[in-house]
Amino acid sequence: MFENLSARLSGVVKTLSGNARLTESNIKDALREIRIALLEADVALPVVKQFVDTIREEALGEKVVGSLTPGQALVGVVNDKLTELMGGFNDKLNLSAVPPAIILMAGLQGAGKTTTVGKLAKRLKEAEKKKVLVVSCDVYRPAAIEQLKTLAKSLDIECFPSSVEEKPEAIALAAVDYAKKHYFDVLLVDTAGRLTIDEYMMQEIKNLHQTLNPVETLFVVDAMLGQDAVNTAKAFNDTLNLTGVILTKMDGDARGGAALSIRQVTGKPIKFIGVSEKVAGLEPFYPDRMASRILGMGDILSLIEEVQGNVDEVEAKKLMEKVKKGKGFDLNDFKMQFEQMNNMGGMGKILDKLPGNIAEKAPQVINDKMIKKNVAIIDSMTSEERRKPDLLKASRKRRIALGSGTSVQEVNQLLKQYEQVSQMMKKFSGGGIFKMMKNFKH
Ligand code: GDP
Numbered sequence: 001m002f003e004n005l006s007a008r009l010s011g012v013v014k015t016l017s018g019n020a021r022l023t024e025s026n027i028k029d030a031l032r033e034i035r036i037a038l039l040e041a042d043v044a045l046p047v048v049k050q051f052v053d054t055i056r057e058e059a060l061g062e063k064v065v066g067s068l069t070p071g072q073a074l075v076g077v078v079n080d081k082l083t084e085l086m087g088g089f090n091d092k093l094n095l096s097a098v099p100p101a102i103i104l105m106a107g108l109q110g111a112g113k114t115t116t117v118g119k120l121a122k123r124l125k126e127a128e129k130k131k132v133l134v135v136s137c138d139v140y141r142p143a144a145i146e147q148l149k150t151l152a153k154s155l156d157i158e159c160f161p162s163s164v165e166e167k168p169e170a171i172a173l174a175a176v177d178y179a180k181k182h183y184f185d186v187l188l189v190d191t192a193g194r195l196t197i198d199e200y201m202m203q204e205i206k207n208l209h210q211t212l213n214p215v216e217t218l219f220v221v222d223a224m225l226g227q228d229a230v231n232t233a234k235a236f237n238d239t240l241n242l243t244g245v246i247l248t249k250m251d252g253d254a255r256g257g258a259a260l261s262i263r264q265v266t267g268k269p270i271k272f273i274g275v276s277e278k279v280a281g282l283e284p285f286y287p288d289r290m291a292s293r294i295l296g297m298g299d300i301l302s303l304i305e306e307v308q309g310n311v312d313e314v315e316a317k318k319l320m321e322k323v324k325k326g327k328g329f330d331l332n333d334f335k336m337q338f339e340q341m342n343n344m345g346g347m348g349k350i351l352d353k354l355p356g357n358i359a360e361k362a363p364q365v366i367n368d369k370m371i372k373k374n375v376a377i378i379d380s381m382t383s384e385e386r387r388k389p390d391l392l393k394a395s396r397k398r399r400i401a402l403g404s405g406t407s408v409q410e411v412n413q414l415l416k417q418y419e420q421v422s423q424m425m426k427k428f429s430g431g432g433i434f435k436m437m438k439n440f441k442h
Pocket of ligand 1: 107249
């Protein structure tokens with residue numbers, strides 16, 4: 001996401017940071033670049049104009065001019081304003097209602113509502129330990145009801161039954177009643193969407209909203225729609241008084257404009273972003289982190305959170321105990337670390353969040369192909385060999401290379417890396433790089 005915008009803006013950051021002095025001409029160049037970058041990213045024109053005006057004002061202000069490193073100071077201003085533009089801080093879901101906390105999902109057809117209901121339900125159940133009920137009020141598309149039912153089943157979440165013969169409000173009220181009787185904490189209500197905004201649909205969702213009086217009314221919108229996303233958000237906001245927005249498909253080639261202008265235009269916070277088709281692909285939206293990412297300064301905090309979410313606590317603890325007891329770090333442990341990288345969506349996803357200068361160098365050292373190869377090599381070893389890598393002499397290495405479709409040289413390379421990591425582990429006696437990263441946060 002944001003590739004072009006990020007490339008252009010991190011270019012501006014590089015130039016400004018490199019300049020000891022700010023002159024009228026390099027400020028002008030930077031402002032022009034920022035303007036073009038935002039327009040290309042499909043940010044709404046009035047938003048671009050206001051943004052560039054604010055930066056211009058600040059560039060001439062005391063904070064920048066009076067600074068010892070004005071270039072850096074201006075980069076700081078751009079970062080701050082970008083963060084502000086996207087809402088400033090992460091706005092959490094409000095679940096503080098008498099249970100069930102009702103969350104109404106609104107949006108056009110294909111925006112990703114049903115998928116997002118599944119993602120949110122999973123998140124609330126796993127991360128917040130909530131008892132969640134979902135229900136579909138889309139009485140026009142039996143397939144939509146079926147889709148939610150299947151999704152909920154795969155997540156082991158209860159889905160309140162509904163059918164196309166019923167009225168949306170009747171379904172919703174019955175679901176609320178059921179949720180109360182069975183002590184559900186949260187009720188997620190999926191609704192019908194149309195391909196475009198139409199009066200009938202708006203009236204229907206307005207009625208549902210009035211009947212349910214939800215604590216959250218979230219507008220789900222496809223980020224790839226660009227400026228159109230902002231227009232639809234505005235129309236829904238005028239009708240429904242939204243409490244938040246979820247931008248989906250941020251993993252696609254969304255230019256990012258919607259993320260930048262939607263807050264400004266609707267005044268409503270982006271609470272989450274959808275970053276994959278999979279149920280795990282939902283992230284809380286942090287404007288500050290997103291701004292740093294766009295400016296090529298990386299998003300280490302999100303990466304750490306992801307690591308925390310993906311590391312198997314039990315495994316990490318076991319490993320730590322083992323190393324502490326002097327039992328050493330063997331090739332099984334080494335393989336587990338590669339697998340954890342894979343669980344996080346591979347190196348591509350990880351690199352995406354690292355600052356540009358580090359990410360540029362990293363692919364030469366480590367990439368997905370290498371991870372797969374290393375796992376294959378370790379898989380071709382016997383369990384004794386994995387526990388005692390010293391056994392690996394020439395003939396065994398040849399057998400392993402053959403078994404894994406690699407060469408003896410590649411087997412040697414893996415063993416060398418293993419040796420290095422093993423040394424490092426002894427030094428830290430922690431639980432591998434992931435454990436080190438976990439500690440880093442505290
Ligand atoms: P609805 O009509 O609003 O309920 O939309 P759906 O939930 O059926 O989603 C429409 C399509 O968008 C499906 O193919 C989803 O898999 C896809 N989709 C939803 N969210 C995301 C996302 O964050 N990333 C990607 N890549 N696809 C998504």
